Amino acid sequence: xxxxxxxxxxxxxSLGVLAVAVALVLSAMxxxxxxxxxxxxxVEHRLAPGARIRIGGLVKPGSIARGDxxxxxxxxxxxxxxxxxQYQGIVPDLFREGQGVVAEGKLxxxxxFVADTVLAKHDERYMPKEVVDALKKSGRWQExxxxxxxx
Amino acid sequence: MIPELGxxxxxxxLAMGLIQSIAPVIGARRGDSALMALAIxxxxxxxxxxxxxxxxxxxxxxxxxxxxATVFENSHSQMPLIYKISSVWxxxxxxxxxxxxxxxxxxxxxxxxxxxLPSTLKALVLAVQSWIACAFYLFILLTSxxxxxxxxxxxxxxxxxxxxxxxxxxxxxxxxxxxxxxxSMAFSFAIAALIEGRIDAAWARWVRPWTLAAWMFLTLGIAxxxxxxxxxxxxxxxxxxxxxxxASLMPWLAGTALLHSAVVMEKRNALKVWTILLxxxxxxxxxxxxFLVRSGVLTSVHAFANDPRRGIFxxxxxxxxxxxxxxxxxxxxxxxxxxxxxxxVSREGAxxxxxxxxxxxxxxxxxxxxxxxxxxxxxxxKITVGGPFFNLTFGPLFIALIFAMPFGPLLAxxxxxxxxxxxxxxxxxxxxxxxxxxxxxxxxxxxxxAPFGVGLAFYVMLGALVDLAERIGLLGAPFAxxxxxxxxxxxxAWGTAVAHFGLAVTLLGIVCxxxxxxxxxxxxxPSEVVSLSGYNLTYDGLAQRRGPNYSVIVANxxxxxxxxxxxxxxxxxxxxxxxxxTTNEAALMIRGFGQLYLSLGDTKEDGTAAIRLYYxxxxxxxxxxxxxxxxxxxxxxxxxxxxxxxxxPAAKAALQPAE
Numbered sequence: 001x002x003x004x005x006x007x008x009x010x011x012x013x014s015l016g017v018l019a020v021a022v023a024l025v026l027s028a029m030x031x032x033x034x035x036x037x038x039x040x041x042x043v044e045h046r047l048a049p050g051a052r053i054r055i056g057g058l059v060k061p062g063s064i065a066r067g068d069x070x071x072x073x074x075x076x077x078x079x080x081x082x083x084x085x086q087y088q089g090i091v092p093d094l095f096r097e098g099q100g101v102v103a104e105g106k107l108x109x110x111x112x113f114v115a116d117t118v119l120a121k122h123d124e125r126y127m128p129k130e131v132v133d134a135l136k137k138s139g140r141w142q143e144x145x146x147x148x149x150x151x
Numbered sequence: 152m153i154p155e156l157g158x159x160x161x162x163x164x165l166a167m168g169l170i171q172s173i174a175p176v177i178g179a180r181r182g183d184s185a186l187m188a189l190a191i192x193x194x195x196x197x198x199x200x201x202x203x204x205x206x207x208x209x210x211x212x213x214x215x216x217x218x219x220a221t222v223f224e225n226s227h228s229q230m231p232l233i234y235k236i237s238s239v240w241x242x243x244x245x246x247x248x249x250x251x252x253x254x255x256x257x258x259x260x261x262x263x264x265x266x267x268l269p270s271t272l273k274a275l276v277l278a279v280q281s282w283i284a285c286a287f288y289l290f291i292l293l294t295s296x297x298x299x300x301x302x303x304x305x306x307x308x309x310x311x312x313x314x315x316x317x318x319x320x321x322x323x324x325x326x327x328x329x330x331x332x333x334x335s336m337a338f339s340f341a342i343a344a345l346i347e348g349r350i351d352a353a354w355a356r357w358v359r360p361w362t363l364a365a366w367m368f369l370t371l372g373i374a375x376x377x378x379x380x381x382x383x384x385x386x387x388x389x390x391x392x393x394x395x396x397x398a399s400l401m402p403w404l405a406g407t408a409l410l411h412s413a414v415v416m417e418k419r420n421a422l423k424v425w426t427i428l429l430x431x432x433x434x435x436x437x438x439x440x441x442f443l444v445r446s447g448v449l450t451s452v453h454a455f456a457n458d459p460r461r462g463i464f465x466x467x468x469x470x471x472x473x474x475x476x477x478x479x480x481x482x483x484x485x486x487x488x489x490x491x492x493x494x495x496v497s498r499e500g501a502x503x504x505x506x507x508x509x510x511x512x513x514x515x516x517x518x519x520x521x522x523x524x525x526x527x528x529x530x531x532x533k534i535t536v537g538g539p540f541f542n543l544t545f546g547p548l549f550i551a552l553i554f555a556m557p558f559g560p561l562l563a564x565x566x567x568x569x570x571x572x573x574x575x576x577x578x579x580x581x582x583x584x585x586x587x588x589x590x591x592x593x594x595x596x597x598x599x600x601a602p603f604g605v606g607l608a609f610y611v612m613l614g615a616l617v618d619l620a621e622r623i624g625l626l627g628a629p630f631a632x633x634x635x636x637x638x639x640x641x642x643x644a645w646g647t648a649v650a651h652f653g654l655a656v657t658l659l660g661i662v663c664x665x666x667x668x669x670x671x672x673x674x675x676x677p678s679e680v681v682s683l684s685g686y687n688l689t690y691d692g693l694a695q696r697r698g699p700n701y702s703v704i705v706a707n708x709x710x711x712x713x714x715x716x717x718x719x720x721x722x723x724x725x726x727x728x729x730x731x732x733t734t735n736e737a738a739l740m741i742r743g744f745g746q747l748y749l750s751l752g753d754t755k756e757d758g759t760a761a762i763r764l765y766y767x768x769x770x771x772x773x774x775x776x777x778x779x780x781x782x783x784x785x786x787x788x789x790x791x792x793x794x795x796x797x798x799x800p801a802a803k804a805a806l807q808p809a810e
Contacts, residue, residue, distance in 0.1 A: 009495050014507055017548075021511045024544040025518055032539030035532065054535055070674055070752075070761055089672050090752030090761045093724070093733045104535070 034104060039081040042107065049109040055083055056102040064097060076101060076113075085113045092120035154219050157207025158298040161248075164200035164255070165288040167193045171281035175274035179347075187274035194262040194277055197284065198255040205239075205252045208297055212239050218304035221245060221297045227310040227729055229700035237321035238311040244297035246324060250441060251287045253325075253332040254280065257361070261336070268357060275343035276336075283335055286468045294461045310700065310729035319379035326372030327399055331437035333365020334406055338434035341427045342476060345483040355417035355426065360788055362413060362430075366406045367784040373399050374777030385735035385750040387668070387765040389661075389773055392541045397520040398440035404513035405433040408506045415502050419564060421490035422499070425506070431480055435473040436513075442469065497567040501559035508552040515544040553607060553658065557614025560647055561621075576610075579617050583610030597666045604662035611655035615648040646787025650780045657776030660744070663769035671764045676757070684766040686747060687711045688720065692758050701725040703736075706751050706760050710740060722751040722762070744771045 036054045037047070047053065055076055063075035063082075070089055075082045085103050095101060095118065105115035171193035178186025211219045212235050215228040225242045226235055240249040258280045265273050291297070314320070340358045344350040376399065381389040390396065409429040415422045442465045493499035519536045526532055557579060561572040586609035590602035620626065622644060623636040669684045677692040691707040705723040709716060720738035727733070737750040745768040752761030 003489075003492060006492065006495065010503065013495075013504075017507050017511050021515055021544065021548060024547060025515055028540045028543035029522075032537075032543060034535040034537065036534065054533075070672060090763060093735075 036102075039076055039078045039083040042083055042113075043081040047107055049107050052104070052106055054102055054104045055085075055113060056100070057083075059095065059097050059099055059101050061097040076103060083113050084111065085115050085118075087115040087118050089116075089118070091118050095120040153207050153210050153214075154216070154298040154300065157204040157211075158296065160200045160204040160207065161288060161292060161298075164197050164204065164251075165285060165292065167197045167200060168281045168285040168288055171197065172278055172285055175278040176346075179271040179274045179278075182271075184270060187270050190274050190277035190281075191262040193281070194255070194258045197281070198259040201248075201252050201255045205248055208245060208248060209236060209239050211298075212236065215308065216304075217306070217308050218300050219297075220299045220301050223301060223305055223308050225311050226308040227700055228307060230311065230316070231699055233318070233321055234311055234316045237315070240324050241311050241315045241320075242297075244291070244295045246328075247287065247291050247295055248297055249325065250328055250332060251284060251291065253328050254284050254287065254335060257332060257336055258284065260361075265357075271347065272340075272343055272354075275346055276339045279339035279342045280335065283339070283472065286471065290464050290468060294464050307729075310727060313701070313725065313727040313730060313732045313734045314383065316727075316734075317379060317383060319375055319383075323372060323375045323379060326368050326375055328372075328441075330365050330367075330369025330372050330399075330406075331402060331441055333361060333368060334402060334409075334430075334434045334437045336361035336365070337409060337430040338472075338476065341430035342479060344427060344487075345479050348483060348486040350423050350427065350487050352417050352420045355413045358430070359410070359413045359417060362406065362409055362433075363784050363788045366403070366410055367781045367788070369399070369403050369406060370777055370781045370784065373403060374774045374781075377777075378774050381770075382737050382739060382748075383735065385737055385752075386763060387670075387737075387748045387750075387767060389664070389770070392519070392536075392538050394520050395444050397516050398444050401513050401516055401520075402433055402436040402440055404509050404516070405429060405436050408509040408513075409433050411502045411505050411509075415499050416490070419491045419493065419499055421493060422503070423487050423490050424484045427484065427487070428480060429506070429510075431473075431476040432510075435469075435476065436517075438469060438472060491565075493564070494566040496562065496569045498559065498562045498564045500567065501555070501562050504555055505552065505559065508548055508555075512545050512548040512552070515548065516541065519544065550607065553611060553654070556651055556654070557611055557618070560615075560618045560644075560651075575621065576614055576617060579610045579613035582613040583607065586610075594667050601662055601666035604666075605659060608655045608659035608662065611658070612652050615652040615655070619645070619648045642790030643787040646783045646785075646790065648783070649786055650783025653776045653779030653781075653783055655776070656772050656779055657774075660769050660772030660774075660776060664745075664767045664773065668765055668767045668770070670766075672762070673764070674759055674761045676759050681762070681764060683747075683764050685712060686766065687713075688749070688764065690760065690762075693754055693760065696723075698725060700729065701727045704751070704754055706754070706762070708738070708749060710747065720747065720749045722749045724751050724754075741771065742766075744769045744775070746770050 034052055034054055036056065037045075039055060039057050041047075042053075042055060057076040057078040060075040060077040060082055063073075063084075065073045067073070071086070072088070072091060073084065073086050075084050077083075085105075087103070087105075099120060102119040103113065103115035104117040104119075105113060107113050171190050174186050174193075175190035178184070178189065211222050212226050213232065215222065215226060215235070217223040217226075221242055221244050225238045225245075230238070239245045258277060261268075261273065261276055261280070265276075268276070337358050340354065340361075344354055373396075376396065377389050380391065380396075381387060409426065412422050412426045412429055416426045519540050523534050523536050526534060557576055558569070558572050561575055562568070583606040587602045587606035590605040594602075619640075622640055623633050625633055628636070671681055671683050673681060675681055675690045677690055679690050681688045681690070687710070689709045689711070691709060694705045694707060696703040696705060703723050703725050705721050708720045708722075710718050710720055718740060720740055722738040723736045725734045725736060735750050737748055739749075740747040745766065748763075748765040748767055750763045752763065754760045
């Protein structure tokens with residue numbers, strides 16, 4: 001083989017691998033990416049049940065109800081709309097009423113959100129940025145009230 | 152006084168850095184050896200001043216001098232000494248100072264150990280190192296000064312983020328930075344070679360040890376971070392495909408590719424242009440990793456908005472070094488001479504294959520990490536790209552790479568025999584198939600693919616052993632000959648086999664722990680028994696304790712295997728009053744290579760405790776494999792050290808046994 005042919009083999013196989021990678025990325029993008037929605041988004045867009053999403057907002061005060069076997073129900077609110085959430089498992093330490101929360105899972109046809117992951121803020125000063133954005137969108141965010149929260 | 156001293160020392164380091172940035176370049180142009188030699192003394196003085204600055208900052212932390220803003224923000228007078236010291240780099244400002252300290256250590260390394268480097272190359276390398284250093288000095292002094300004072304010093308600090316108060320995380324950043332910054336050496340050598348317009352096999356021989364050392368630290372650093380996340384986040388995961396983790400994985404992938412392409416360049420004088428490009432890319436990814444993690448951009452685009460000055464500076468530094476490096480590359484790379492020829496099926500070809508897959512895998516990680524950021528800033532749509540995405544993209548590419556891995560060392564340079572290599576790997580194939588069958592027989596449940604993962608791991612481990620066995624003639628030759636050959640085999644050949652073996656060990660751990668782990672998430676009352684995978688845990692109740700700067704709730708469990716008592720486990724939760732935070736301290740019990748993992752959730756007045764209990768078979772192999780990989784690197788490095796001092800001409804190097 002001449003130098004030129006060898007280079008062609010090299011470039012050809014590189015492009016081949018790259019094409020495979022692009023195909024993998026595109027197919028994974030379609031199937032395994034989770035979109036974030038605020039409660040208002042969920043209510044307004046009437047999302048198809050069964051899609052995997054993340055929702056975020058505040059845990060509505062007075063909405064937490066604990067059941068047997070670590071079952072818990074609560075509502076996530078952005079001030080405008082509320083979404084009931086059901087979860088079984090251990091909630092994070094800083095999961096409290098009135099605090100920011102992000103839940104990942106599926107929306108059932110009855111409007112109940114069945115979460116398999118619940119994330120809360122890490123410390124007193126931090127709030128998940130998705131929550132901050134969702135609150136900003138619904139106009140309930142008070143700048144300065146939680147200084148440095150978006151960090 | 153001490154903070155001012157540290158601040159001043161840093162300014163002096165910048166002054167030295169500026170001299171070192173310019174003088175050696177002029178010296179190299181004019182062939183003025185005095186100007187070139189200046190780089191050595193300035194490199195040493197830079198190190199002296201940065202070290203002084205770092206010691207000054209550390210002294211502020213140790214003395215709990217809360218008049219210094221970063222000490223107030225990140226330290227507490229009650230903290231144990233080790234965390235007082237580790238909080239020096241537990242924040243953005245201090246970590247940047249650590250970064251330049253390590254950079255200056257590497258610069259000193261070149262100045263001291265680079266006696267045999269051609270003087271112009273050495274001068275240029277030191278100058279490029281200093282460009283990087285100056286950018287960082289300016290960044291620290293202008294936007295992230297760790298020595299700033301507070302007008303009215305508070306009495307108590309705000310404490311180090313409790314998550315960081317952990318021995319694992321105390322040494323994780325320094326290890327990671329030794330890796331990141333180590334790659335700056337490859338970058339500096341690459342830029343110097345481009346400026347000179349000359350590059351040869353000797354160049355690769357100088358670059359490889361530095362890259363290898365950086366790679367070892369990075370490997371260990373990533374493994375450390377992963378183990379820390381595993382035992383501290385409370386749910387037993389060891390890799391989350393979190394942007395912060397990806398930021399350290401990308402330089403590792405690119406650095407691994409660089410290590411392999413540098414071998415081709417050293418041995419065969421080929422792939423020069425590609426090696427240079429990889430060197431630039433690897434360090435670029437390290438820079439991205441350092442900056443983006445610490446600045447918080449990866450978790451939120453808005454972090455830029457919070458401190459625009461810092462953000463713009465970071466962007467400027469990235470554009471300057473990555474853009475500048477690539478521009479120089481585009482301009483000067485055609486000047487470099489073409490290297491040796493090789494057939495597609497050959498050792499070189501195998502290493503190209505390795506590079507192709509590693510860089511492509513790295514690209515998928517990059518896309519997965521940056522795509523959410525791009526999408527959000529363009530469309531304000533928010534998405535999460537997590538494990539599933541990477542399993543579908545990075546996974547297949549890496550599996551293909553691992554499958555091909557044992558072939559590489561068995562192929563000859565220039566023109567290899569694929570069929571012959573496959574025949575010699577028959578034992579390994581066979582062993583892999585036996586492992587698949589055994590995995591099905593023992594653990595029939597779970598994923599269908601998992602036994603193949605086990606088979607793949609065994610095939611690679613055996614492949615590494617086959618390679619070694621063939622080289623030392625284990626079968627057929629008399630024992631004395633075998634021993635002599637084993638002793639005569641280059642350490643780098645041992646290193647290759649050991650590192651490849653280590654990767655397979657990690658793979659085995661990931662497959663087993665990921666597939667056959669079991670879990671119980673449950674609320675228990677005192678004296679209740681929880682059973683999992685043959686282990687019975689009796690809950691004995693809660694206890695309160697006090698730590699130096701926190702209070703602890705401990706849950707006591709007695710563990711029995713069947714009826715025999717084998718020990719106790721005490722998962723706990725620490726509450727740090729100063730930040731209103733709690734951390735989870737999982738209890739771990741080692742069973743062979745597996746672990747019982749117990750972490751504590753909510754507790755109630757009546758002693759009821761929510762717990763997460765996991766049994767993770769083979770989980771320790773994940774990190775043991777990483778340590779084996781690092782040892783492989785160390786073996787290879789010990790071989791190189793003999794030659795680094797006096798590079799031999801290429802003709803002589805060709806006579807050495809092939810790696």
